[in-house]
Amino acid sequence: MSNKTRDGGAPGKAFLAGVRVLEITGALAGPYCTTILADLGAEVIKVEPVAGDGLRRRVVGPERRSMPFDLVHRGKGSLAVDIKHPDGQAIVRRLARSSDVLVENFRVGALARQGLGYEDLRSDCPDLVYCSISGFGQHGPMRDAKGIDLIAQAYGGLMSVTGSADGELAKAGYPVSDLGSGMWGAIGILAALLRARAGGGGAHIDVALADAVASWSVWEVADYLGTAVPPGPLGTAHRLAAPYQAFECSDGRTLVVGAVDRSWPALCRLLDIDLTSDPRFASEYERFVHRAELAGLLQERFDKRPRDDWMARLHDAGIPCGPVNTIDTMLDDPQYAAREMFPRDAERFGHARIVNTPIVSDGAPRASRRAPVVGADTSRLLHELGYDRTRVDQLVADGVVQVAPGVVERAVG
Structure with a gap:
């Protein structure tokens, strides 16, 4: 039996122990990227609006629970701050100085308008790995276009080859461009971290949803190059083999x-x-x-x-x-049960099941705790940055930050 485990096991330290990640994101692509990093042991701080991330309000089931948010933000901290306010921007800039990675997935230039773009931060944070995930990337004629999973699946050719063999198109059942760009982002971040740790300085990682989809077109491009006929959907059949x-x-x-x-x-x-x-x-x-x-x-x-x-x-x-x-x-598949892909731990995660990151190793501690409430770590982080109790109270009163009820007394003296 392998000695590799989902919870880190006895032999090794978490791969990303000591790595701090700032996440300034919405929707799915950026959060999925940082969930991977959190499951590998990084400290991930979600920077979200004072009213909370919009995904918190996307609820499911009769209990109207924010399960989508919970599943992609487990194991993270929450800093609730208004980054459109100068004082909020100052908080994020100061926090970036003690961070290794920043991940954002807004439209091109959105954070730069708040003074939080890569070029804004690199002078004070020369080793920062800054990852931008967007619909079409940071350059090119489509850079300013809005990009969502459905558009990326169509733009990257995937929709043209997905669906029934009679030609009826369909999108992939999972939001593959969101998830795939999150994975590519994590891969780029890990590579850049290696260089930064070796003294090579930080980097700007540019990942696009449309690129992520197009990068998987290996069989389809091979088919087209060999036949000069654009491939179409085949149902469940393979592009190059049968049965x-x-x-x-x-x-x-x-x-x-x-x-x-x-x-x-x-x-x-x-x-x-x-x-x-x-x-x-x-x-x-x-x-x-x-x-x-x-x-x-x-x-x-x-x-x-x-x-x-x-x-x-x-x-x-x-x-x-x-x-x-x-x-x-x-x-409930026994193979997935053995691999702990969908563990049950309501006390630990706040609900019955989670979807784990599929890396099993003694250095991958995996899902560590439930998703944070809004502002769960605001007091702790502000205290770390040198803000005293009076200043925190003023920031709360001004609507610049939000502190989870009952937390300020424990975190700030």
């Missing part, structure tokens, strides 16, 4: 199967269908060209047995396969 798609079973449940050259003969034996000598399916390329005919022949066989029966047989034969999980079955 590699979903099949319905006798119990109405769906199974996905991917059989490349080495497993093709085994699949034919298992399905009791002699196709290995058929010239239409003699090679991986021929099977791809005739994938529709092949899928019809295989579907007739999969109709004969229940999904789990087929899964057991395919697994024993060494043929890649798996179920099409719904969200509820995914949450």
